[in-house]
Amino acid sequence: MTTASAHPQPVGPTEVGPGDPRYEALRRGFNQRWIANPEYVVVASHTTDVVTALDTFLARTATGSSPGRITVRSGGHCYENFVCGDDVAVIVDVSAMDGVYYDPQMDAYCVEAGATNWHTVTQLYRRYGLAVPGGSCYSVGAGGHICGGGFGLLSRLHGLTVDYLYAVEVVTVRDVTHAEVTVARKDSPEAALRDLWWAHTGGGGGNLGVVTRYWFRGLPQPPAQTLTRALSWSWSLFENDRDKFKALVRRYGAFFEGEQTGEGPDMLREFDFRDMFTLLKLTNRAAGKVGLILQLDGTREDSIDRLNQFLHWLAPENEYPQTPFDVQMGEHPSLYEHYIPTRLPWLTATQNLNDSGPSRCGKYKSAYHTANFTEPQLDTIFDHLTNPAYENDQALLQVDSYGGRINDADASATAVPQRSSVLKLQYQTYWTWGEDANLDGVYDYQDALEDPGIAEPHLAWIRAFYQDMYTATGGVPVVPAPEQLEPPNTDGCYINYPDVDLGDPDLNTSDQPWSHLYYGANYARLQQTKAYWDPRNVFRHAQSIRLPGTQ
Numbered sequence: 360m361t362t363a364s365a366h367p368q369p370v371g372p373t374e375v376g377p378g379d380p381r382y383e384a385l386r387r388g389f390n391q392r393w394i395a396n397p398e399y400v401v402v403a404s405h406t407t408d409v410v411t412a413l414d415t416f417l418a419r420t421a422t423g424s425s426p427g428r429i430t431v432r433s434g435g436h437c438y439e440n441f442v443c444g445d446d447v448a449v450i451v452d453v454s455a456m457d458g459v460y461y462d463p464q465m466d467a468y469c470v471e472a473g474a475t476n477w478h479t480v481t482q483l484y485r486r487y488g489l490a491v492p493g494g495s496c497y498s499v500g501a502g503g504h505i506c507g508g509g510f511g512l513l514s515r516l517h518g519l520t521v522d523y524l525y526a527v528e529v530v531t532v533r534d535v536t537h538a539e540v541t542v543a544r545k546d547s548p549e550a551a552l553r554d555l556w557w558a559h560t561g562g563g564g565g566n567l568g569v570v571t572r573y574w575f576r577g578l579p580q581p582p583a584q585t586l587t588r589a590l591s592w593s594w595s596l597f598e599n600d601r602d603k604f605k606a607l608v609r610r611y612g613a614f615f616e617g618e619q620t621g622e623g624p625d626m627l628r629e630f631d632f633r634d635m636f637t638l639l640k641l642t643n644r645a646a647g648k649v650g651l652i653l654q655l656d657g658t659r660e661d662s663i664d665r666l667n668q669f670l671h672w673l674a675p676e677n678e679y680p681q682t683p684f685d686v687q688m689g690e691h692p693s694l695y696e697h698y699i700p701t702r703l704p705w706l707t708a709t710q711n712l713n714d715s716g717p718s719r720c721g722k723y724k725s726a727y728h729t730a731n732f733t734e735p736q737l738d739t740i741f742d743h744l745t746n747p748a749y750e751n752d753q754a755l756l757q758v759d760s761y762g763g764r765i766n767d768a769d770a771s772a773t774a775v776p777q778r779s780s781v782l783k784l785q786y787q788t789y790w791t792w793g794e795d796a797n798l799d800g801v802y803d804y805q806d807a808l809e810d811p812g813i814a815e816p817h818l819a820w821i822r823a824f825y826q827d828m829y830t831a832t833g834g835v836p837v838v839p840a841p842e843q844l845e846p847p848n849t850d851g852c853y854i855n856y857p858d859v860d861l862g863d864p865d866l867n868t869s870d871q872p873w874s875h876l877y878y879g880a881n882y883a884r885l886q887q888t889k890a891y892w893d894p895r896n897v898f899r900h901a902q903s904i905r906l907p908g909t910q
Contacts, residue, residue: 371411372403372404374399374402375399375401375402376399382400385400385452386400387435387804388434389435389498390437390438391718391720392440393442393444394443394804395450396445396447397427397447397450400450400451401450401451401452402455403452403453404456406456406528406530406540406571406572409530409571410530410538410540412429413429413532413538413897414538417532417538427446427448427449428444428446428900429450429451430442430443430449430450430451431451431502432454433452433502433504434454434476434499434501435500437564439858439859439900439901439902441564441857442565444901453471453500453571457473458471458474459474460486465526467526468487468489468575468578469572469574469575470501470573470575471501471573472569472571472572472573473500473502475497475499475501476493476494476495476496476497476504479491481706484581484705489579489580490513490579490580491523491575492514492519492522492523493510493520494510495511495512495709495712496715497710497714503565503855504855505573506521506560506561506562506564507561507853507854508560508775508854508855510855512654512712513581514761514764515633515634515635515761515762515764516579516633516634516636516763516764518764518768519561523577523579524575525544525545525574526542526543527543527556527559527572528570528571528572529541529542529543529555529569529571530568531555531567532568532895533894535894535895540571541555543555544556551891555888557774558884558885558888558889560774560775561854562878562888565900566889566893566898566903566904567888567889568892569898581705582656582657582658582705583657583704584658584702584705585655585657585703585705586655586662586666586702587655587701587702587708588652588699588701589650589652589684590651590683590698591640591649591650591651591684591686592607592649592682593647593648594644597741598745603678603679605741607673607674608639608641608737608758609737610672610673610674611639612732613731614672615760618632618762618763618781619781624672630665630668633763634655635654637760638652638758639651640689640755640757641744641756642688642744642755643744643752643754644744644750645750645752646752648682648685648688650686652712654708657703663700686752687716687752687753689755690714690787691712719753719789719790720792720814720817722787722788722814722817722818723787724785724821724852724856725784725853726783726784726786726849726851727780727784728780728782728783728784728836728850729779729780729781729839729846729849731848732848733848735830739824740756740828743823749820751788751789751820753788753789754789754817754820755787755788756824758782758783759783765780766778766780774878774884774885776838776850776851776878776881777850777851779850780850783853784836785856786821787821790813790814792804792806792807793813794806794813796809796810797809822866831847833867833868833869833870833871834866835866836850837869838871850879851871851875851876851878852877854902857902859901859902874902874904874905877902882904886904886907888904889907
């Protein structure tokens with residue numbers, strides 16, 4: 360089935376190739392590590408443009424005249440080279456498909472794949488008073504973000520984005536000769552369509568087709584007001600006091616573990632903290648500060664009391680003197696104005712906390728934790744953040760609060776299996792080229808091509824950090840086996856933070872492949888769905904869902 364778009368019918372897709380002044384911008388995404396050389400980029404403004412682009416590509420591959428991959432981009436935030444790899448022949452850019460509107464035929468709210476997080480937020484809230492509990496990075500596109508699960512500052516209070524997904528429109532190539540528009544609903548009568556819907560509730564992008572539209576039902580109302588605070592602690596408190604640093608991180612993990620188990624500090628039995636979302640920024644010592652960002656429901660009369668009680672329990676100010684959050688930490692710029700607890704309308708606060716960071720190179724890793732950090736893990740964090748051989752003020756471990764309503768869903772209800780975790784870890788390191796390796800008088804990606812060693816210190820640091828963190832489980836955060844007597848405190852990785860290292864046998868010595876780390880027991884159903892909807896494996900990348908029987 361199909362439904363009418365809010366946008367007028369276009370003239371046709373726009374092809375941007377070498378020589379066009381737009382080509383340089385459109386052949387890359389946010390991460391400047393990955394610069395593709397496609398034959399052309401298709402700028403699509405309507406679903407029919409995507410169909411045309413795919414039909415053209417399929418016809419060319421049938422004759423062998425276009426041997427590379429076809430990929431799709433909405434916001435351009437893929438952390439690996441899945442969209443902008445060396446083997447890419449065509450990129451389909453759907454960023455112009457950015458409508459956000461109520462669809463009466465579906466009785467649902469439609470978000471087109473090119474809409475950014477910020478556009479989605481503003482349109483849904485201003486027009487309908489609703490929100491999707493999605494990401495905090497304003498420029499991330501809906502296309503890949505949602506189908507990877509979707510997670511943000513409202514998720515502890517309202518769940519994941521995909522918990523509200525009712526339907527998805529995907530341009531598929533099931534018959535391997537031409538593209539067709541497929542709409543899959545949660546309540547579709549055909550099992551294959553229900554599988555296709557389910558696969559887009561956490562199965563990741565670039566796997567089954569080109570997503571063009573999502574529809575949501577039952578979307579929540581965000582709090583009318585939020586209470587925010589951003590603060591930091593000087594690294595000088597910790598440099599010569601490992602135990603003080605470990606105590607801070609240990610208490611942070613204990614709070615969210617205790618919320619899940621019913622144990623922990625007394626305030627967890629006195630108050631409900633599901634509305635509190637936090638980001639602990641454990642930065643490299645070179646940053647000078649360790650940061651913390653908090654958001655609570657500002658309409659509750661007890662919010663300021665709960666905020667202060669949490670901070671006093673976490674880091675008593677007489678032992679951990681607070682300072683403003685006044686330096687860039689990863690994707691977040693200075694938040695100096697939020698040092699004092701600040702009550703703002705939800706939409707205004709969301710704008711304040713949304714950022715993507717500057718354009719630069721980056722490497723990322725992820726982990727779900729079902730319980731607090733172990734003592735060896737706490738030591739590992741301290742050791743790698745204070746390693747004198749690696750000084751980078753934009754390298755960090757960000758620990759997001761998890762749990763809450765996210766964990767109310769069953770592990771198989773959506774393709775996101777991690778429904779018992781309490782912490783979500785993001786390992787990050789950022790850098791710029793830093794040298795004119797090709798002697799042309801400027802810094803740009805060509806310097807990295809001339810000297811691949813520019814990235815090596817950063818990659819070596821984050822890989823060693825990650826391996827040491829999970830050395831007891833083969834260098835990766837493994838998924839517990841059913842009925843395991845002494846399960847690890849981890850539950851795999853987040854597909855929206857893809858990491859090709861998970862497939863490297865030198866870096867992953869566990870018995871769990873990358874597919875299990877991302878999808879757990881849900882992978883078999885994803886493979887069967889792949890076999891039905893993309894039997895020719897047109898949509899593929901280094902960590903795309905494999906056809907059954909292949910690696």
